[in-house]
Amino acid sequence: MCTPYHNASCKNCQDRFGSILFKAEKCNLEEIEASKVCTTYKKGQIVFQEGAYPFGIYCVNTGKIKLSHCGDDGREQIVRLAKPGDIIGYKALLSAERYTASAIALDDSSVCFIPKDLFMSILQKDASLSLEMMRILASELRKAELKITHLAQKPVRERLAETLLFIKETYGVEQDGATLNVRLSREEIANLVGTATESAIRLLSEFKKEGLLELQGKKIRLLDLEEITRAANLQD
Amino acid sequence: MCTPYHNASCKNCQDRFGSILFKAEKCNLEEIEASKVCTTYKKGQIVFQEGAYPFGIYCVNTGKIKLSHCGDDGREQIVRLAKPGDIIGYKALLSAERYTASAIALDDSSVCFIPKDLFMSILQKDASLSLEMMRILASELRKAELKITHLAQKPVRERLAETLLFIKETYGVEQDGATLNVRLSREEIANLVGTATESAIRLLSEFKKEGLLELQGKKIRLLDLEEITRAANLQD
DNA sequence: CTCATCAACTGACGCAGATCAGTTTTTCTT
DNA sequence: AAGAAAAACTGATCTGCGTCAGTTGATGAG
DSSP, rough: OOOOOOOOOOHHHHHHHOOOOGSSHHHHHHHHHHHOOOEEEOOEEEEEEESSSOOOEEEEEEEEEEEEETTSSOOOOEEEEEOOOOOESSHHHHHSOOOOOOOEEEEEEEEEEEEOOOOOOOHHHHHHHHHHHHHHHHHHHHHHHHHHHHHSSOOOHHHHHHHHHHHHHHOOTTTTTSBBOOOHHHHHHHHHSSOHHHHHHHHHHHHHHHTEEEEEETEEEEOHHHHHHHHHOOOO | OOOEOOOOHHHHHHHOOOOOOGGSOOOHHHHHHHHHHEEEEEEEEEEETTSSSSEEEEEEEEEEEEEEEEEETTTTEEEEEEOTTOOOSSHHTTTTTTOOOOOOESSSEEEEEEEEHHHHHHHHHHHHHHHHHHHHHHHHHHHHHHHHHHHHSSSSHHHHHHHHHHHHHHOOBTTTEEEEBBOOOOHHHHHHHHHHHHHHHHHHHHHHHHHHHHTTTTTTEEEEEHHHHHHHTTOO
């Protein structure tokens, strides 16, 4: 199923995305490079699962990963979307608890694994890396708190529009400059927004009727970014 | 209004709560102790305000502080409650952005200020402190993501019960062992839960009718913790 | 190709909870 | 102490959106 291999160089990630790990000092990066193990995951496969204990952190090399909580009633809540260069699984590692979210491949993906002991020891001796780590954590926290506020105060329509813009920011668009560069089911979109699948579907076709976007299967073409932004009603 | 003074020793905080700062090496702690400035705030006064640039971090010495976003429509969303020993304002400092939340005293409070440059320079040379900082950030992030899931999936009644338990965990109870040790308005409780003030009021008196708690003005006595926990319907 | 399965969609309905409006109680002011 | 102002409470709507149920369309297996 998952094929492990060593040959994906960190250098690739550095050149392509300037991943966080490149804040590390050179010698430390070399250590990481030497110990990491790359694994490929097919779409839908699990990188790690909620409830398990972390043995290290992961760095996305290619593909797309969703991080989601499973709610008490079994409904999924997607809390993050990761792209190449992003690291995942650090929260559980740093707070020394089990994973509170599962990581699942949205596309065929290749993900590097860095063992816990190595990462933690480097973190202790590499001030530049830890500072960057804190920056990431602080920024994620900021986003999470904003999401809390919107979830508590904004109607579904605005949150859906905001989510579409967020997906665009995260994964970008295809060559046509408008089609979201990721295939999400309507249910996944709903779980990102925090609403029922049917509501997401209804509002998407409402947006379509209003000419804000085009839908063909899972492809979503954002036609009128300005109007979508207005529909999101963002102040900040 | 706010009286600055130097005489609150960090040692006090250490003995009383084991604040994060005591993960710092001794010499660094002494440096902090030498440069910090304590200020007292009367109930309702602002420690720092959303939108402003941070000049340092704060460590709560005595009292209680709420951290809240102001939503687009002006509605407040409380994202954190801080107690003595807690540090606040680190998120903006670490991500090098403006404050995304305001900090307001819920009680007369005394708060120490540690200048940005000092804190950041110590953070860079003190691995133990930065690791603890990351631990805090990771743990806050975990809580925030859980809140997102609950906000998206749980009814108000369950979230209110959960919030009451959260307040108890944070600020504890008075000598009677049951009365929440903080005075929050119904509106503040609602803004913590993420609901309308009227709904919070209604559900509180519903809880009262069911014998889960007692209400006298702003005092809330939790009578039946087991039932409240059940009402919160927590899986995890 | 045909059937089976699952996702996408549509409509109807019901209700949790927001909003509005009005009353009572508490708190603050002078 | 009396009056004003704010908070707490209560009741009466109203509606956003979740739920349910059924149809259509897409995808994949044999």
